Amino acid sequence: MSARPAKAALFEQLAADGISHMFGNPGTVEQGFLDELERHDLTYVLALHEGAAVGMADGYARAGRRPALVQLHSGVGLGNGIGMLYQARRGGSPLVVLVGEAGIRYDAMDGQMAADLVAMARPVTKYATRVTDVRSTLRVLRRAVKTAMTPPLGPVVVVLPADIMDELTSEPAVPTSVPDTRSVPAPQAVREAARLLGPARNPLILMGDGVAASGAQRELTDVAERLGAPVWGVNCSEVNFDTTHPLYGGQTGHMFGKDSAKVVAGADAVLIVGTYVFPEVFPELDSPFDPGARIVHIDLDAYEIAKNFPVDLGLVADPRLALAALAAELGPDGPAGPGSADRAARLPERARTRTPASAAPAPAPAPAPEADASLMDVFARTLAARAPEGLTVFDEALTASGPLARHLPPREPGRFFQTRGGSLGVGIPGALGIKLARPELPVIAFTGDGGSMYTIQALWTAAREDIDAKFVICNNGRYRLLDLNIAQYWGELGIAPHDAPGSFDLTRPDIGFADLARSLGVPARRVEKADEVASAIEEMWAHQGPYLIDLVID
Numbered sequence: 001m002s003a004r005p006a007k008a009a010l011f012e013q014l015a016a017d018g019i020s021h022m023f024g025n026p027g028t029v030e031q032g033f034l035d036e037l038e039r040h041d042l043t044y045v046l047a048l049h050e051g052a053a054v055g056m057a058d059g060y061a062r063a064g065r066r067p068a069l070v071q072l073h074s075g076v077g078l079g080n081g082i083g084m085l086y087q088a089r090r091g092g093s094p095l096v097v098l099v100g101e102a103g104i105r106y107d108a109m110d111g112q113m114a115a116d117l118v119a120m121a122r123p124v125t126k127y128a129t130r131v132t133d134v135r136s137t138l139r140v141l142r143r144a145v146k147t148a149m150t151p152p153l154g155p156v157v158v159v160l161p162a163d164i165m166d167e168l169t170s171e172p173a174v175p176t177s178v179p180d181t182r183s184v185p186a187p188q189a190v191r192e193a194a195r196l197l198g199p200a201r202n203p204l205i206l207m208g209d210g211v212a213a214s215g216a217q218r219e220l221t222d223v224a225e226r227l228g229a230p231v232w233g234v235n236c237s238e239v240n241f242d243t244t245h246p247l248y249g250g251q252t253g254h255m256f257g258k259d260s261a262k263v264v265a266g267a268d269a270v271l272i273v274g275t276y277v278f279p280e281v282f283p284e285l286d287s288p289f290d291p292g293a294r295i296v297h298i299d300l301d302a303y304e305i306a307k308n309f310p311v312d313l314g315l316v317a318d319p320r321l322a323l324a325a326l327a328a329e330l331g332p333d334g335p336a337g338p339g340s341a342d343r344a345a346r347l348p349e350r351a352r353t354r355t356p357a358s359a360a361p362a363p364a365p366a367p368a369p370e371a372d373a374s375l376m377d378v379f380a381r382t383l384a385a386r387a388p389e390g391l392t393v394f395d396e397a398l399t400a401s402g403p404l405a406r407h408l409p410p411r412e413p414g415r416f417f418q419t420r421g422g423s424l425g426v427g428i429p430g431a432l433g434i435k436l437a438r439p440e441l442p443v444i445a446f447t448g449d450g451g452s453m454y455t456i457q458a459l460w461t462a463a464r465e466d467i468d469a470k471f472v473i474c475n476n477g478r479y480r481l482l483d484l485n486i487a488q489y490w491g492e493l494g495i496a497p498h499d500a501p502g503s504f505d506l507t508r509p510d511i512g513f514a515d516l517a518r519s520l521g522v523p524a525r526r527v528e529k530a531d532e533v534a535s536a537i538e539e540m541w542a543h544q545g546p547y548l549i550d551l552v553i554d
């Protein structure tokens, strides 16, 4: 291989790995390779804030199930991207993030914008490294792609010093070797899982996004039906199980461990699959499982198995293959034993009997009556009635999500996404990334007025690139979720209810989302009344290109 500058070889490597987009925000220390980019077949998607760049890449990686490339600028750009990298790490998005810096020769100078970028990135990435010798530029890039794409998937940072990028390398560009992790447990381990779970009278399944990542929805349904076990989402931001299935219980919630504790109480056997346990902000410190409960955990991420509480059997295996083997072991009619007698009859009801007050409930089928339906309810119902084929929803509506789950219940894999890791601002850029990865799908994002403002600049990117995604701002003038959480806190501490902190209010002044969207190049309409909903939705779908609705709700 003839020698060429590393900044050119970089693009050969990206092409070898089939990478077609770079999401980023440029700076001077990346000028060498950005200049080079113009000569290559790679689309640069310009974001006006690094949070938006990482958020778009996150949606792209999730919907496309492939690595997404990000470019950030030095300590300042990486710093701006860190909140969104955190959520990519929590959610397992395979991002390859290139961070530019002035050069290795300046290490001792401590110049402007210099920082220990690898150390900054480490807590929010799966792996962070720096190219320090030009002869290993492509080796390091391939390691980044491999690490990002190997379960547990996650973001990787590669720091690129500009002086190294200008040097010559003769490394060949060859496709990255990503190992196959479709591993199945040994037959005796599957038998042991069936032995632990099969005799249960009151089995329970806790699931997470590892199910969707493995494409294991059908196998999970088979196991749930054979065990007759209700299925609860613990860390679900995608479709891991059809939420209209009678065995679907709901979500345990992300805030309070006592909510999950109510769900698992009384279960004598628990199958955990594709999730960490438990993900709340305030988890229970003592095990919420019944002392005699038998616990089996299947995951490709060994770190998550028995991370907080012991299990009886942990299986590091691909969820789809492991669940298929378990379903076969349980047999088509489910296991014989004390729990088998009335399994089929009692379980659809029991799927809902553990619903805790503040955990997200399973979607109720009955729509609210017309007269007192909320505007959000009317909107979701009208949208559902006219939903185009393949409608893909990014739900960052937070307290306004209920009607979405009711009228557009997540059922089909790859058609529903939520924020993860608790980082707000993923909805708008995430929808753009999804649309770029899957242009054939109609994509709509719902986001709160609060959440949208973290990355509202992404609308400009939507207009610039003419990305035909639709956006709905659920505009309640507040950080409403914080109202609900503080009310719970007051209750627990015996504090009398009073006005919420002024910092939860977003009405001083009102944010004019329609004007704001138009100023960024996205046509928009404000909707305040139920009788405006149908025509707004019609206009939204009729418009070719990005479009925003400012939905003014209580």
Ligand SMILES: Cc1ncc(C[n+]2csc(CCOP(=O)(O)OP(=O)(O)O)c2C)c(N)n1
Pocket (backbone or CB within 6 Å): 083, 397, 398, 399, 400, 422, 423, 424, 425, 447, 448, 449, 450, 451, 452, 454, 476, 478, 479, 480, 481, 482
């Ligand atoms: C980046 C980030 N900053 C702050 C928070 C804390 N936070 C959690 S919920 C919330 C309010 C969100 O408001 P909005 O999007 O309007 O939805 P609503 O609660 O009104 O339904 C805030 C500020 C967060 N989760 N992420």
Ligand SMILES: [Mg+2]
Pocket (backbone or CB within 6 Å): 448, 449, 450, 474, 475, 476, 477, 478, 479, 480
């Ligand atoms: Mg709000």
